[in-house]
Amino acid sequence: MNCILGIDTSNYKTSVAVLREDGQLVFQRSELLEVEKGKCGLRQSQAYFLHGQRLPEYMRDAFGSLVNEDDVAGVAVSFRPRDLEESYMPVFLAGLQAGLNVSTALGVPVYGFSHQEGHIHAAMKDIGCAGDGGALWGPEEGKKFLFFHLSGGTTEVLLCRRTGCHYSAGIVGGTKDISIGQLLDRAGVQAGFPFPAGRYLDELALSDAVKGMPSRVKTDDGWFNLSGQETQIRKMITPDDVSIVPGMFCMLTELLKEESLYLSGKYGTDMTVMAGGVAASLYLRKNVLVEGHEISWGSPQLSGDNAVGIAGLGMRAFQSGRPSEAGGLLEFMRH
Structure with a gap:
């Protein structure tokens, strides 16, 4: 059965997930980055380095959860904090690089989303938002709702709508x-x-x-x-x-x-x-x-940083027949 590999590398967690097209979560691993006692966070360079140390093990375990690695039909990555042209944080490049490498090695499409979109979509998984006739988690196209993004570095209230495989979100x-x-x-x-x-x-x-x-x-x-x-x-x-x-x-x-x-x-x-x-x-x-x-x-388990929402958005993109975004994501990484 077709699966999407999701990757999210934030300034707090390394996260990898594998999601089947029927919505079943095959694999999910999301762990906090280690911070020295008495400190209130990590520099971007430190977080990037820690993701690089962890991702090979996470990817090994993710592929080990599959019956056949050919089941991976696509890769989804978070590559920036928000879905805005100027939005950028180097820490997300660790996951983007890993996703592009897997996409190239397997010859499958890769899709890019914002970290914030991943949070929104992960929350939908457990609150019964299947209003669009059984599509992956809903809500229905164009439905207007408020989303409180309450994280370590963000406290924003967003007016959101689902727009195809993405979410529009205005603060x-x-x-x-x-x-x-x-x-x-x-x-x-x-x-x-x-x-x-x-x-x-x-x-x-x-x-x-x-x-x-x-x-x-x-x-x-x-x-x-x-x-x-x-x-x-x-x-x-x-x-x-x-x-x-x-x-x-x-x-x-x-x-x-x-x-x-x-x-x-x-x-x-x-x-x-x-x-x-x-x-x-x-x-x-x-x-x-x-x-x-x-x-x-959303569930407590999926409220924090995770790759499940990213994988869900990737599956929605795959099922819609959206072409691979490898070229655009590679260009983003170069700049």
Whole structure:
């Protein structure tokens, strides 16, 4: 059965997936890049090097999951952060190079997508968006919806539509300074947790009551700043005192509820999807509820960086008969 090999090499994870044309996930491996204790991330060159070390093993395991390597009918890669002409991060070139090599070796097409599109499509896999008659994960062509991209480096609200094998996505709200993920990571690292620190803080928030809160985040037409709250929180948190953590998550819960309600009303949408690494938070999933308004979450496993959404988009491109994009992707890598 035809399969698509998906590859995503972000600044946080190395990810490889194999997806069959019937929608079954044959293989999925996605692991965080190692960050030195006390640090809040990696330089692009470091991340690129780590992906280069890992990808041969991941590719070996991916092909080992197949009955026959001839089942790979195409390759899909994330090659830039957003689907914009000027969008570029060197770290994605590691996956792009690997994808082009496999495509050439097997003589199969290769398709390129943005990392953000991968997040959007991965979220669709588990929220029942098959509104286009059984096509791979939906939603139906042209449907308008809000997508909250909540990751380590990004807090954006996007007004999205599916356009063939891609998604159009315009930014309609979000942070003007640091992201929610940066707020959590900086607070968590200061408290002595490894980077990325979100999951450790999430466990604390779930296990204790709110004893105090940072000031409420003020929003302006869907936009907001978090640096003031960061200053407050970092004055309060130490390895010996993490009592502010539940209050911090309560503050973020109220912010996301307010954003969802306001922007869905402004743009007339009836579908809101939240994904990205921060969206794996069990605290947020439990508490970000808006009466009369449905908010959907991708699975916790697929909320963070992964290659599953990229593979799904690649399968959609393959099934539509789209030609290989090898020439354009090779030109992108050269520049």
